[in-house]
Amino acid sequence: MGSYQESLYNDQPLHTKTSIRLLSLCQEDTKTGLSDNADSLIQLNLQVVDLDRNPPSFQALSYTWGSPFLDEEMAREYDHESNPRYVILNGWKVEIRRNLFEFIQLWASSPRFIYHSPCEASLPAEHPGDNVDPLGSSRELDPRPVMYLWVDALCINQDDLMERKEQVTLMSRIYTKATMVLVWLGIEDKSVEDAVQFVSELKTQSYGEAMNRSDTTRAANDWWLNRTWFT
Template identity: 25%
Template sequence: MTNRYQYRILQRSRGEVRLLKLLPYDGNDKLKFIPTCNIFHVSLHTKPRFTALSYVWGAAADSRLILLENSPVLVTKNLYDAMMALRPTNEHIIMWIDSLCINQLDDAEKSWQVALMADIYRQAEKVVAWLGTADDQSDSVMDYLNSLGAQAEACGMDNGPEPFQEI
């Protein structure tokens, strides 16, 4: 994958990470199927508001084009699909996406940024788990999960993100 975007160095002492501003479709037909985003640095100490994306990277050989700071960047099909599905219609959204927010060509950066991932996901305002595009069985699986969730709630197992505890 040849990418033209040049990452600026993060300040480790400040606990910096990169966040993406995923931009809405601007009406330019040439970019209708190309997610566009900007990237910026922020310190986790400032408690920034963002959505973290959790997804399976997928095969690097099956890649798609996005624009990062107007530079062409290839991403896996799975990430492309997630970005297209999450692409806002009006206002941008701020996201953390590991394969784009971490310089994958810098092993030292990768090492300490991966060590921050638990903090990144914990501080995220929302975490989106991308399971992939829907297929023929998706509706029935989601219906089953909703039914299972309703049964769990009926049994009193709806006490939020805390682990279930017997009283």
């Protein structure tokens, strides 16, 4: 990702074996001026919480780092070196892969993803003392509760091998603790529709039975569905 990592992640150290970092969207709708095209970049906050110390509600993302598509031509379009994408993370311009960038674009624009927790959303306005930041800030919250997100590529310092190893051991707890696991199969196309149908059929059929159906075989060949931990 670049030389920014040491400063970025040192400013958000993981003090305990059960600490993780969570992403949230910046509340201010401002332009960064750091894009090559002078476009507005999505701004994200990175904050540390402890899974054993009443963390805020958060969602976790399951996705593929590379291209979500088997088609070679489409896969080349997702090559991060020739098609870099950027977000602002705690004030730093950070390069991320296209598939993750496309998810974050959708996540940033879809209230059903960001403001999902019915408990937080139901806090009465006449009790302002209840509207406090779940991470401990005394400021009043936006009327729409903030939703936090765990994404391995940004919440883990990928340049720190020891941290990566320790965070991988926590992943089962992270996904279990999350209020929702968001499965990102890529921008919608026919293969994504097939994959969703395939997963739906697993409610009533075994994996082998679903695989035997020709119209769902393509979906089962999707990168995400072929992950060892899923099958």
